[in-house]
Amino acid sequence: MINYPTRKVFYDKYIVHTKRLAIAFFLLGLAGVIFPGLMGLTFAVFVGWVMLFLGIYGGVITYKVNAKSLWAWLKVLLLTVTGILMVWKPWAAASALAILMAVYLFTDAAINFGLALTLKPAVNKLWAVINGLVSGILGVIFLYYTPNPLASSWLLGLYVGISLLFDSIMLWSLSKGADKILVEQMYLEE
Secondary structure (H helix, E strand, C coil): CCCCCCCHHHHHHHHHHHHHHHHHHHHHHHHHHHCHHHHHHHHHHHHHHHHHHHHHHHHHHHHHHCCCCHHHHHHHHHHHHHHHHHHHCHHHHHHHHHHHHHHHHHHHHHHHHHHHHHCCCCCCCHHHHHHHHHHHHHHHHHHHHCCCHHHHHHHHHHHHHHHHHHHHHHHHHHHHHHHHHHHHHHHHHC
């Protein structure tokens, strides 16, 4: 079960921050649904830049700490080259990420179903189940369209958008569940 904080101050902060996060997820999700191709390429390029910077940073650390290790330098080279290729060829990166996203989606579906089993009765579990179902269906669709780079990019952006929209709804409902628990606790304390 999710352990909500027991004091009112913590509940208030949890509810406020969860609602803010839900709104941010909703806005990003809406952008992904409206502009899926752009969102897919942006996501691929973003991941590429992260890998490139991790490769460069790993190179600095390897040089300072373990400059004679061939394996450490191979890891640095792998991260750096993969990052450069992802930034340079975002369509190919989107196709590769589509495969990874399918794996992620199936894992996300399983986690959401597990989350639904652990939520307290006062919390609306339905959105966690729906979120899991949507993730599973999207995983199947990704596996089907992965060979086509244009479709992969479009699906990647659409996935990010849809997933963020459903995550925002789930977060909003969790904050409402925390509202109910807070009211119950305040009633019991009187």
